Amino acid sequence: MSPTTSTLARVDKQNELFSRSEVEQILSNILNSNAAASLLEYNVSPECGPTGYLGEYFHLELKYKFLESNDTIQTTRVFVKSLPYQNPKMTAFIEACGMLTKEAAIYEQLLNELRKLTPTVWCAQCYFTRRDLFVMQNIVDMGYEPLVDPAEFLTQTQMDVLLKSLATMHACSITYEARNQVNIGEQLNDVLREMTVTPDVVFYTAGVRAILAVARVHPAYQSETLQKFIAEELPQHMDSVYEMVNPSKKYRNVFSHRDLWGGNFFFHKSKPDTEPVVLV
Structure with a gap:
């Protein structure tokens, strides 16, 4: 995906990074069909902590309710890595190398399967991929932290x-x-x-x-x-x-x-x- 003017404008409006149907799919993947839920709202915010330089980083927060329970609103947060559209030259380089596409495919096609083979937590689960981004568990919310x-x-x-x-x-x-x-x-x-x-x-x-x-x-x-x-x-x-x-x-x-x-x-x-x- 090339960083067109419309794409850049879309990413500037962070909540338009995903369509509602995509967020509903993400929620379904998070719940893993354990229960039906209704998506109430979602919000995308930038990651402000230390990150790498080969992408843009966001948090996607979802608010939802289970359909067969009380009115308690549930909240969960996942991590998003996308192409660095605010840096067109870096985006062009990453696309030419296929790095983000490769990373997303490894999570979706391999790591999601490998992590099932042991109770030891050694990688995050991936919930959604697109050619320009992927969504996975928020490691910080899981109780982990990066090196200072x-x-x-x-x-x-x-x-x-x-x-x-x-x-x-x-x-x-x-x-x-x-x-x-x-x-x-x-x-x-x-x-x-x-x-x-x-x-x-x-x-x-x-x-x-x-x-x-x-x-x-x-x-x-x-x-x-x-x-x-x-x-x-x-x-x-x-x-x-x-x-x-x-x-x-x-x-x-x-x-x-x-x-x-x-x-x-x-x-x-x-x-x-x-x-x-x-x-x-």
Whole structure:
């Protein structure tokens, strides 16, 4: 979806981000057909906390009543990630790479299935996808919080609970393949293909060139032997990453996160040292 003038105007009017029928579908998915409910009203508000830079973030609050109960009004809130329409250049880049479409498809087609395989909470449930956005559980409302400073090093305890969640995700992917007699890499080949680590992505290749440039002038690498290595061999070693991001032909593959920075995992507020983190 390209950021047309009408689309930008629609997103500026936040409550027009969804049609009423879409919100009713979201409510139905949240309730999971456990009970019929009537949507009374909904409101979209921007996320004001720390977020990433590859999307716009909103909260969707729904007010509703169950049809076969008293007049008590229920309220729930979910999280929305959309294309960053206020930044047309970034939107064009994300669409060209297919990143948001890929992320939404992974939630809808895979993660929603993997999370059913264990009572451990390690990812949020996705309730709705569209080519320009997706809606999922609000992790903060589930009792989790992000790192205060995503750039800080993790403690050993934080690493332990993070690794527990990663191990759970990897184990769930193995179990899913065994139970369904499928290969995730083949089943979701178009979705899981790495789109940002390729020779065609300018920001990635610019980073590679920057690394080589720094290596050439670094005081510790000025010997003739090291300069020759940097000029003749290091670029080839760095090119090996293009093969490394693909499924291994030698080792057992598991579904991997690939983007573990501090903004993509949340710790339990009351039990941060024991409860697994929620990965996003």
